[in-house]
Amino acid sequence: MTKSLLAGSALALAAAGATSMYAMATTQDDADQARGIIKTFATTLQGELKGAIKSGGPVNAVWVCEEKAPAIAAQLSEQTGWDVGRTSLKTRNAALNTPDAWEQTVLEQFESRKANGESPKGMSYASVVETDGGKVYRYMQAIPTQQVCLACHGKDLPPDLAAALDKAYPEDQARGYSVGDIRGAFTLSKPL
Numbered sequence: 001m002t003k004s005l006l007a008g009s010a011l012a013l014a015a016a017g018a019t020s021m022y023a024m025a026t027t028q029d030d031a032d033q034a035r036g037i038i039k040t041f042a043t044t045l046q047g048e049l050k051g052a053i054k055s056g057g058p059v060n061a062v063w064v065c066e067e068k069a070p071a072i073a074a075q076l077s078e079q080t081g082w083d084v085g086r087t088s089l090k091t092r093n094a095a096l097n098t099p100d101a102w103e104q105t106v107l108e109q110f111e112s113r114k115a116n117g118e119s120p121k122g123m124s125y126a127s128v129v130e131t132d133g134g135k136v137y138r139y140m141q142a143i144p145t146q147q148v149c150l151a152c153h154g155k156d157l158p159p160d161l162a163a164a165l166d167k168a169y170p171e172d173q174a175r176g177y178s179v180g181d182i183r184g185a186f187t188l189s190k191p192l
Ligand code: HEC
Pocket: 046, 049, 058, 059, 061, 062, 063, 065, 066, 067, 069, 070, 086, 087, 088, 090, 091, 092, 093, 094, 096, 097, 143, 144, 145, 146, 148, 149, 150, 151, 152, 153, 174, 183, 184, 185
């Protein structure tokens, strides 16, 4: 399931993403590609998470997020040519997921859009950014907190789980969320 999902989307993306087409791609094409990659990322990770929680409980599933989330992101990056990651205003893994200045601004924008009544589901923002290396297309999409996430990002975590998280992430800020909160965002970029 996981493998075929990844392989299927990689094929579709490879077909859409020949180098010469990148230069001509419209922003809409870029956004569609980004959304496709995110869908694969989210579906794969949530499948792994749910399976691991079911078979060994949340404490045993911590490693899924710890190991699999960066691994899936790296694999998708390699397959698609996009840089794929996750970020948040309150990170668990600060070393890997701390927002840069652009991401910080977009995450704050997402919070104010939510405060103004917009649903975080599918909330996104894209822009072409000038860098030293040339033009880069950047895309972010909010990650709403769901029930299944509360096991590890909610309030009043069970002591054994809190201890496991403390050990792996001494600077963990990613607790205390409720369903519907913005947990963070997928962040993707691609040179144009
Ligand atoms: C089994 C525990 C567990 C569950 C359940 C869980 N997470 Fe996490 N989450 C983690 C761990 C551990 C990390 C740190 C991963 C890393 O090192 O990159 C993390 C990191 C993240 C990050 C990256 C930003 C950061 O804080 O460093 C996001 C975004 C995130 N989780 C969202 C979610 C969402 C959304 C759900 C529900 C669909 C969820 N998580 C469910 C344990 C969990």
